[in-house]
Ligand SMILES: Cc1cc2nc3c(=O)[nH]c(=O)nc-3n(C[C@H](O)[C@H](O)[C@H](O)COP(=O)(O)O)c2cc1C
C-alpha cells in the first residue's frame with residue numbers, strides 16, 4: 328500500500344476553521360511522523376487511531392474515539408465482524424473488475440461512504456471542507472452533519488462530489504424546516520434523518536473531561552441572526568416517529584435516509600413512512616451501551632426490508648474484509664465514521680482520501696481471494712459462522 332498520511336496542524340494550533348483553509352493543506356510540509364523511536368507508518372486503519380491520538384488534543388480525541396457507558400457496544404461493533412468468516416474461492420476464473428457501485432442513483436467508486444460526524448474542526452482546521460474534498464478525491468459520497476463546524480452551505484461549496492445532509496430534528500419546527508430548505512438549496516442529494524439521538528448517550532469520557540465543543544468547532548448551522556450559538560443538545564427533539572419522517576420528506580423535498588435503525592420493527596415503520604433508504608446503525612456505540620453490534624442486527628433488518636430500499640450499515644468498519652462481510656450480509660453500502668476523522672487529523676483532505684484508498688485496496692484483495700469480481704458478486708456471497 329502506498330497511501331500516506333502527511334501531517335497538518337489540528338484546531339489547537341490552527342485557530343478557527345473556515346472552508347477556505349483546506350487549500351493550504353496541499354502545500355503544507357510533510358507529516359512530522361510521530362517521533363524518532365516510533366515513526367508514523369500506519370499500514371491499516373486500526374493503527375490510525377493511535378497515530379491520531381498523538382495529534383488531536385486529548386479531550387477532543389476522547390470525544391471522537393469514545394462510546395457510551397462501558398463501551399461494550401463500541402467494542403462489539405468490531406467483535407461481531409470477527410465472528411464471521413469469508414469463504415475462500417480461488418478457482419472461479421474471476422478477476423476483480425472494479426469496486427464501483429451506486430447508492431440512491433449516485434455512482435461511487437467503492438461501496439463505502441462518509442458517515443455524518445459533527446464538529447470536525449476538533450480533528451483538523453479544514454473541518455468538513457477537508458472531508459468533503461477527500462471524499463470527492465476518493466470518488467465517494469460525503470454526509471454533512473447538522474452539527475458540522477462549517478455551515479451546510481460552506482461544506483457544500485468545498486467540493487463538487489456527491490453529498491447528503493444529515494438532520495437532527497430540534498424542538499423548533501420552524502428551524503427544522505429552514506435547515507431542510509437550506510440543504511435543498513445548497514444542492515444536497517438526500518437528507519439523512521438520524522433517529523438514534525432522542526437524547527445524547529452517557530459518554531463517560533466526555534463527562535470526565537468536561538468536554539464541550541471548543542469555540543473553533545462551534546456548529547455554524549446553529550448560529551442565530553445575531554451570530555449567537557443556539558443551545559444544541561437540549562434542543563434535540565426526543566419524540567420521534569413516523570410523523571418525523573413525513574415532516575422531513577415534506578419540507579426537504581429530497582429522498583430521506585433514516586439512520587439509526589437496529590430492528591425489523593423500526594425498519595418497517597420507517598419504510599411505511601416513506602424512507603428511501605435505511606441506515607442500520609447504533610451510532611458507533613455512542614448511544615445505547617449494551618445494544619448489539621450494527622452488523623449483528625443487519626440480517627434481521629435486511630429480512631424485514633426485503634430489498635425494497637437500499638441498506639447502509641455503519642459501525643466498526645475498519646477493514647476491507649468488514650466491508651465484504653457487511654455486503655455479503657445484506658448491506659448495499661457501508662459508511663465509515665472515526666477513521667475518516669483520524670485521516671483528516673493526520674493528513675487533511677489527503678488523509679481522508681488515503682483512508683478510502685486503504686479500504687479499497689484491502690477490499691480488492693479480499694474480493695480476489697473470495698472469487699468476487701464485482702460488488703454484485705459480493706452481495707451473492709455466503710459467509711461462514
Ligand atoms: C465524533 C463523532 C461525531 C458524530 N456525529 C454524528 C452526527 O452529527 N450525526 C450522526 O448522525 N451521527 C454522528 N456520529 C455517528 C456516525 O455517523 C456513525 O454512526 C458512527 O461513527 C459509525 O461508527 P464508526 O465510527 O465505528 O465507523 C458521530 C460519530 C463520531 C465518532
Ligand SMILES: CC(C)CC(=O)C(=O)O
Nearest residue numbers: 445474524527560610613
Ligand atoms: C451533538 C452530538 C450528539 C453529535 C453526535 O452525534 C455525536 O457526538 O455522536
